[in-house]
Amino acid sequence: MYQSRRRLCSALLHRDAAGLRRRPGPGPGPGPGPRGQRSPWAAAPRPAPPRLPAAASGAATLCARTACSMGNGTSRLYSALAKTLNSSAASQHPQYLESPDPEHLEPIDPKELLEECRAVLQSRPPRFQRDFVDLKTDCPSSHPLIRVMQWNILAQALGEGKDNFAQCPVEALRWEERKCLILEEILAYQPDILCLQEVDHYFDTFQPLLSRLGYRGTFFPKPLSPCLDVEHNNGPDGCALFFLQNRFKLVHSTNIRLTAMALKTNQVAIIQTLECKESGRQFCIAVTHLKARSGWEQFRSAQGCDLLRNLQNITQGAKIPLIVCGDFNAEPTEDVYKHFASSSLNLSSAYKLLSPDGQSEPPYTSWKIRTSGEYRHTLDYIWYSKHSLSVRSALDLLTEEQIGASRLPSFNYPSDHLSLVCDFSFNKEPDGLS
Ligand SMILES: NC(=O)C1=CN([C@@H]2O[C@H](COP(=O)(O)OP(=O)(O)OC[C@H]3O[C@@H](n4cnc5c(N)ncnc54)[C@H](OP(=O)(O)O)[C@@H]3O)[C@@H](O)[C@H]2O)C=CC1
Numbered sequence: 001m002y003q004s005r006r007r008l009c010s011a012l013l014h015r016d017a018a019g020l021r022r023r024p025g026p027g028p029g030p031g032p033g034p035r036g037q038r039s040p041w042a043a044a045p046r047p048a049p050p051r052l053p054a055a056a057s058g059a060a061t062l063c064a065r066t067a068c069s070m071g072n073g074t075s076r077l078y079s080a081l082a083k084t085l086n087s088s089a090a091s092q093h094p095q096y097l098e099s100p101d102p103e104h105l106e107p108i109d110p111k112e113l114l115e116e117c118r119a120v121l122q123s124r125p126p127r128f129q130r131d132f133v134d135l136k137t138d139c140p141s142s143h144p145l146i147r148v149m150q151w152n153i154l155a156q157a158l159g160e161g162k163d164n165f166a167q168c169p170v171e172a173l174r175w176e177e178r179k180c181l182i183l184e185e186i187l188a189y190q191p192d193i194l195c196l197q198e199v200d201h202y203f204d205t206f207q208p209l210l211s212r213l214g215y216r217g218t219f220f221p222k223p224l225s226p227c228l229d230v231e232h233n234n235g236p237d238g239c240a241l242f243f244l245q246n247r248f249k250l251v252h253s254t255n256i257r258l259t260a261m262a263l264k265t266n267q268v269a270i271i272q273t274l275e276c277k278e279s280g281r282q283f284c285i286a287v288t289h290l291k292a293r294s295g296w297e298q299f300r301s302a303q304g305c306d307l308l309r310n311l312q313n314i315t316q317g318a319k320i321p322l323i324v325c326g327d328f329n330a331e332p333t334e335d336v337y338k339h340f341a342s343s344s345l346n347l348s349s350a351y352k353l354l355s356p357d358g359q360s361e362p363p364y365t366s367w368k369i370r371t372s373g374e375y376r377h378t379l380d381y382i383w384y385s386k387h388s389l390s391v392r393s394a395l396d397l398l399t400e401e402q403i404g405a406s407r408l409p410s411f412n413y414p415s416d417h418l419s420l421v422c423d424f425s426f427n428k429e430p431d432g433l434s
């Protein structure tokens with residue numbers, strides 16, 4: 001049985017008064033709270049130490065801290081969170097567009113924002129425990145690791161208007177709380193680089209909040225986003241890429257509309273070259289979301305080839321190490337996967353390393369029940385230059401038991417896709433080859 005989320009602080013009353021609606025309890029949910037069982041394909045677990053002390057703090061402490069801080073930092077923070085709730089202006093924003101320089105904005109303490117999110121989610125079941133699996137301990141790295149998160153967060157307009165989820169209660173999709181579940185996931189793992197798909201709340205939510213957490217963001221909307229077909233939409237969905245400004249310098253940035261069969265398509269990618277401030281080493285990071293649905297395999301394959309061509313040019317034939325994150329909408333059996341696996345860019349898929357033989361992708365990264373049936377697929381990947389980068393650890397996926405009979409999204413988890421998180425290090429010799 002779940003333990004219900006804790007705390008009913010006086011701070012919550014302020015939140016309600018300010019317009020954050022609270023929903024009734026979700027009722028009994030499927031599966032256990034903390035996971036008791038690992039997925040069968042996972043290697044031996046060795047959880048990484050938590051990077052965020054607040055995640056482990058007790059309920060009483062958390063409640064006291066929240067209540068105490070409402071008079072100062074948290075109330076400012078709350079206003080930052082509350083301002084993101086109404087967002088009609090966001091849909092008017094012009095296309096593309098990097099976020100403004102956030103240096104003049106007041107920073108947010110991530111622990112305080114996490115507490116705010118947890119307070120909003122207090123009637124929900126607790127988030128599931130996922131462990132980092134250590135993958136390479138014999139080769140210490142002298143440089144700080146680079147943590148990368150890949151996540152299709154589910155566009156709000158698609159989730160409510162087009163995806164046709166059959167088992168997910170509409171209450172579980174309410175943006176006010178789903179937004180906090182997404183932020184909670186990001187804040188729990190604190191990625192240095194965040195690659196997102198189906199972002200339709202960039203300008204009103206993710207850009208303002210993440211910029212105040214020290215990220216620099218770039219958003220590239222789909223030219224004909226299906227979100228725009230949904231009544232009361234919040235603008236087009238697209239890919240977003242965020243990196244921590246205190247860790248990386250932006251060297252080069254390109255937004256690409258992918259082509260297939262020489263035609264411009266509705267799918268996009270963002271490719272950036274970053275320089276590590278600690279080591280001075282450069283690498284390339286890309287995010288994409290390929291065409292969905294069965295019957296479009298050759299189209300996806302062509303889009304993947306176009307992305308690879310662009311990556312070849314930008315990395316000067318793989319001289320710069322590369323990380324490519326995406327919802328490829330393709331199982332490993334598809335051509336687009338094979339193109340990436342066999343490319344001259346020497347890429348490997350990070351999550352294969354969690355399988356016992358290191359050769360198999362996870363059994364699923366997305367699991368949902370639509371009115372048309374149940375869909376369990378491996379669609380999301382983090383590709384990396386296998387000669388110049390090492391995956392030090394990867395976040396294990398949710399088990400079937402944790403996901404529960406109604407599948408995703410749910411009261412526990414905000415998207416129909418799981419987040420993937422990896423810690424990378426540069427290999428020792430910068431030999432100019434990836
Ligand atoms: N493609 C084009 O050239 C044109 C597109 N359009 C508009 O764009 C829309 C399609 O855009 P396009 O980018 O090609 O969209 P996709 O086919 O790539 O799908 C868009 C979204 O729908 C989700 N999705 C996938 N399968 C299903 C399903 N069975 N039921 C419901 N949702 C699903 C996907 O989520 P996930 O990735 O998580 O599976 C994805 O985010 C059209 O509906 C139209 O409004 C209009 C003219 C031309």
Ligand SMILES: [Mg+2]
Binds near residue numbers: 152154155158198
């Ligand atoms: Mg989707």
